[in-house]
Amino acid sequence: MDAEVVEKLKRAGLKVDAPDMLRVPIQRDAQKKILPLNEDVPIMGNEGLLMVRLAPISQLWTGTTKPPDLSRTPPLEYQPFFLLLEATAANYCAATGKPETDAEFERLYRHLRRRPDGSDNNPLFSYLQGAARLYLSLRDVSQAEFEAVANRLSQSAKWHAAHVGSTHYHREVLHGLFGA
Numbered sequence: 001m002d003a004e005v006v007e008k009l010k011r012a013g014l015k016v017d018a019p020d021m022l023r024v025p026i027q028r029d030a031q032k033k034i035l036p037l038n039e040d041v042p043i044m045g046n047e048g049l050l051m052v053r054l055a056p057i058s059q060l061w062t063g064t065t066k067p068p069d070l071s072r073t074p075p076l077e078y079q080p081f082f083l084l085l086e087a088t089a090a091n092y093c094a095a096t097g098k099p100e101t102d103a104e105f106e107r108l109y110r111h112l113r114r115r116p117d118g119s120d121n122n123p124l125f126s127y128l129q130g131a132a133r134l135y136l137s138l139r140d141v142s143q144a145e146f147e148a149v150a151n152r153l154s155q156s157a158k159w160h161a162a163h164v165g166s167t168h169y170h171r172e173v174l175h176g177l178f179g180a
Contacts, residue, residue: 001062005052005137013047019138020080021045024088024130026095034095036126043134052137057116057129057146060136067148074152081135081149088131092124099167100124105157113150 009016023044027035040051054060068075074082093099100108100122108125111118112132119125136146 001140002055002060002137005054008052009043009050009138012050014043014045014050015047016138018080019135020083020087022084022134023091024127024134025049026092026127028095034092034123036123037130038126041130041134054130054133054137057132057136058143060133060141061143061146062136062140063142065140065142065145067142067145070148070152071155074149078145078149081139081141082153084131084135085128085149085153088127089124092127101164101167102157102162103164106154109150109154109157113147113154116146116150
């Protein structure tokens, strides 16, 4: 958790007690091309938009809490983290006008788990990192918990894959949850 970020968001009127209600909106340049995120992450709530400098994921891990078994429905306390990440993925697909494939979602979530502070050619990766950085700035999350959540998302995308090029994860999970 990052107390400075929490305080900055509170001062701006954003509700830090409900991270799943915050969003990391998609940023575009003058030619409408999606811009990958950097250290500064746009955060949107019902109260407005704020740009906030967030620390890298590996600097935000807190404690040594062991995650529960996430192979089934995640416990309630983990659902805001899942919702923030999946809402970001859904919003990205809505902004591009096309869903990513199941294989691409699996790859991006797996990459997020393995190289949380890394980079990727797909701008969606930077938005997933931005959403994770936001959540980890607001809540205490251990490295093991972070890796378990990212692994569960990767497995979910893999489970929904029916064939090369399928977009079932988007249609059955993201679209169903967020209408993207």
